[in-house]
Amino acid sequence: xxxxxxxxxxxxxxxxxxxxxxxxxxxxxxxxxxxxxxxxxxxxxxxxxxxxxxxxxxxxxxxxxxxxxxxxxxxxxxxxxxxxxxxxxxxxxxxxxxxxxxxxxxxxxxxxxxxxxxxxxxxxxxxxxxxxxxxxxxxxxxxxxxxxxxxxxxx
Amino acid sequence: xxxxxxxxxxxxxxxxxxxxxxxxxxxxxxxxxxxxxxxxxxxxxxxxxxxxxxxxxxxxxxxxxxxxxxxxxxxxxxxxxxxxxxxxxxxxxxxxxxxxxxxxxxxxxxxxxxxxxxxxxxxxxxxxxxxxxxxxxxxxxxxxxxxxxxxxxxx
Numbered sequence: 001x002x003x004x005x006x007x008x009x010x011x012x013x014x015x016x017x018x019x020x021x022x023x024x025x026x027x028x029x030x031x032x033x034x035x036x037x038x039x040x041x042x043x044x045x046x047x048x049x050x051x052x053x054x055x056x057x058x059x060x061x062x063x064x065x066x067x068x069x070x071x072x073x074x075x076x077x078x079x080x081x082x083x084x085x086x087x088x089x090x091x092x093x094x095x096x097x098x099x100x101x102x103x104x105x106x107x108x109x110x111x112x113x114x115x116x117x118x119x120x121x122x123x124x125x126x127x128x129x130x131x132x133x134x135x136x137x138x139x140x141x142x143x144x145x146x147x148x149x150x151x152x153x154x155x
Numbered sequence: 156x157x158x159x160x161x162x163x164x165x166x167x168x169x170x171x172x173x174x175x176x177x178x179x180x181x182x183x184x185x186x187x188x189x190x191x192x193x194x195x196x197x198x199x200x201x202x203x204x205x206x207x208x209x210x211x212x213x214x215x216x217x218x219x220x221x222x223x224x225x226x227x228x229x230x231x232x233x234x235x236x237x238x239x240x241x242x243x244x245x246x247x248x249x250x251x252x253x254x255x256x257x258x259x260x261x262x263x264x265x266x267x268x269x270x271x272x273x274x275x276x277x278x279x280x281x282x283x284x285x286x287x288x289x290x291x292x293x294x295x296x297x298x299x300x301x302x303x304x305x306x307x308x309x310x
Contacts (some may be wrong), residue, residue, distance in 0.1 A: 016171055016172070016175045017175075019175035019176075019178035019179050019182075020171045020174035020175045020178060021174075021178065022177075022178030022181060022182060023174035023175055023176065023177030024174050024178075026177060026181035027174075066305050067305070067307045067310065068309075069299070069300050069304060069305070069309055070300075070303075070304055071304055072304050073305040073306070073307060098281075100255060100257035100260055100262060100281075101257055102256055102257050102262075105255055107257075107279075109281060122295050123295060124279035124281070124294075126255075126262075126279070138264065138309065138310070139279075140277045140278060140295045140297045140309075141295065142295045142297060145224050145225075148224035148225075149224060149225055149227050150221050150224070150227055150228040151228070152220055152221060152222045153222065154224055154293065154295075155293070
């Protein structure tokens with residue numbers, strides 16, 4: 001050792017180490033959260049826009065718990081939904097307006113248009129991830145009205 | 156000085172200080188985010204459940220940008236909406252199922268029931284805060300259907 005720390009310096013070093021450990025763990029959590037966001041954005045683009053269900057399901061883990069009341073549970077329910085879009089609304093497009101991350105969850109605020117030129121639907125999706133893979137999905141959708149009570153748009 | 160750091164120790168100390176600073180700023184961001192979440196939960200309880208618009212508006216900042224297409228802009232639009240609930244649906248209740256925080260944003264997943272005993276509506280709200288006060292609101296609402304395609308509920 002080149003030096004011996006005085007008691008107060010030792011306390012300061014302990015605090016510094018604790019903060020450094022917090023900093024390192026915050027940086028690691030941040031990295032995982034950003035990876036989660038990227039996985040959900042890729043899932044959405046592959047599935048909803050490219051209508052490639054199996055490409056999208058590469059981002060899904062060992063289960064896909066579906067809470068959207070119009071879709072059957074599991075990966076097969078998702079495949080059926082994408083097949084429906086591909087057949088009935090091949091030009092449908094979902095534009096992600098903003099995304100949020102909180103721990104294992106990613107939230108998307110989406111403008112979905114099934115027929116180009118129509119007003120479309122406002123959707124907010126919630127995805128839960130485990131080990132970087134999507135395992136659960138909730139969403140809420142509302143048609144965008146013709147005459148809103150304010151001029152701020154739904155986004 | 157009681158000691159002089161060797162070059163490698165100096166580099167290690169610099170990294171430690173950077174991590175410590177990251178840790179301190181992560182802890183501070185966490186504190187602000189939890190304060191934001193508490194403000195939004197209190198706003199919701201005061202407004203939507205207790206139907207005390209002005210009590211709720213105590214959590215609102217210098218503006219309230221409204222994106223819900225059924226509500227007029229600003230604090231007065233919110234007052235009118237709460238007055239409507241108080242008059243037409245005095246027993247309406249909103250149960251917050253989960254909440255998320257990401258920086259200046261708080262997201263709520265809500266089960267809103269206007270008439271007790273009815274299925275109600277699934278809602279996801281997004282609030283933006285500035286300096287701990289709510290300044291902007293988006294939401295999407297969808298009636299809970301009688302016969303969903305899966306057994307997972309909308310929550």
